[in-house]
Amino acid sequence: MTNQYEKAKVSDYGYKDYSFLKPILKVFSVLFAITMIIFLYLPIIVIAIQSVNSSKNTSIFDSFTFEWYLNIFSEPDLLNAISNTFLVSAIATTIATVLGTIFAIGIYNLPKKARSRIMFLNNVPILNADIVTGFSLMIMFRFLMIIFPEIFGLTTLVLAHLFFTLPYVILSVIPKLKELDPNLIDAAQDLGIKPMKAIHLVIVPAVKAGIFSGMILALTMSIDDFVISFFTTGAGYDNLSIWIYGVLGRRNLTPSVYAFSTLLTLFTLISLITVQILQRKRKGKKK
């Protein structure tokens, strides 16, 4: 017996054929990707080119030179700003990594309700606008000034950077802790190790990757911070971003700034690639 009804088409079920859009969307997505890449990467390339241009005039490329790279070391103000930046970031990152790891282990071992409350508090500095953080920290530090009149400068900068990098370290360590076998520390203690040593010898090596990525995150956040540093620094303590901002006022930037920016970009690129390679190696081993 043959069916006398007409065979239903997909369109009868409400399906609409949009496949003709596919090539258009494809073109659009490619165009979009190209535009994004140009907008994001062209400025970096321009700065890199400018850093090897012998003319201070940005509109003319004169000849190739490494002069500006050497000049970084003969411009006292720039050098001072760079060393301040690295000093603050190194201290803040070191403290943040150590404290963050300890905090993360502590938070992870709290009862669930308390843990989520603490994590909420931990997320506030991350989500808060930089300008609010900077300004409120400045007000807090001003209260401290009554007891420590010299506090503005290195101390306040490190404290401020600690304030916004610490949550990131905690955030990147906790997921690694979740991956651990919850009985690991008990097992270690059963084997006769003391609690502190168990953390040091068992937990920390196990979450090393999390600590490391937290540290890198803290370092990069700290090096390029402008808004919070601007409010919390004191006399005689400009970091690089504040210095660049100040210099832009009346005069041209010295091309050494381009040179340093290029170096910093290269440094970031190289560390990112190294992390990638390391991770790939580790994954390879697991297999």
Added chain:
Amino acid sequence: MKKLVITMFAIVAITLLVACDQRQVLRILNWGEYINDDVVAAFEDATGYRVSIDVTDSNESFYAKIKSGTTAYDIVIPSDYMVERMVDEDMLVKLDYTKLPNHANVTYMEGVNDIFEAMTATTLTRTGKTVDYTDYAVPYFWGSFGIIYNNRVEGLKTALETHGWSAFFDPSLTPANVRRGMYDVPQYAYAAASFYLEQDINTVTTASLNAAEEAILQANFVEWADDLLKRNVESNNLDMAFVYTGDYLDRLYIQLEDGKTLEEVQAIFDIYIPETTMGFMDNLVIPTTSKSVDMAHEFINFLLDPEVVALNSEVVGYATALVEAYDLIVANLDSEDEWYHNWALANLTYYNKNATNVLVPLTTLSAANIDKINTMVDNVRS
């Protein structure tokens, strides 16, 4: 991991060792690239102090950084109107001239004295008080404002020289399609328009605001910017703009360094300084928050030495405040060195001590009046 921790501690340790400097620190807040490092080094060698310089980008920021009380600078370098405001609010230390022996041997340039007098005059009309600003401030650099122009446009130079401010604001007086640029500071735009309208740049009334608005509309500025103005005139993307004379010299010196002569650069772009124009003066002042007023005096005294001042202006490019330093610079006219020769020539041309220009500094306006100017300029720009 361990290696990274070690390197990090090493960075901290090394920088801390470098920072562990037993010398006394003189803290200065300055504009960017506004001092010759050789001058700083010479001062450090002569006194054994360490000079720490921070930079900032506006007078308002000088004010904020002192007012906040979180900083303790020994010397700051704000401009005329900000000095007025700081004196008004008792933020500055009165200078002790017995600690500035070099002051007895120098004479300020005519223009500098004019600006000091103008500051006193505007304060008198504003508050009814007579303040001698030399009690608080020693001039650092000063300068005029002018109209930078593209000399590749036929007839522009003649138009500016015959009509002055009118050529800048009235398109019918210049060759057609001349592209004009304006500093994106509303108060500067208002001041420029006021010169054209021959009204007081420091008085704000409804009538003067309306007139200025019309003038700015008529000029039809195609670009509002700061640093970019001079570069765009230089690279033929703009034909006229209201800028610091020092801005022009800044670009000029870069071109000279590239081997061009003064005439060659002038043929490309030049600056016209009107008969009556805006002037500014940056001053060395000591804020009351300073931790070492004596050290600050020593530094100011050092900057009253004509040779030091000449050395300083070699890098900075604005007009020197001391007649003696000006004479030293101009004496380079016979120099064998091309750069020094051109430098002297540029000073003779653009900062001549016998120039008869009338320089009018801005004064501190009330917040309400600044608001009115900002709204007016915003209206034109939108």
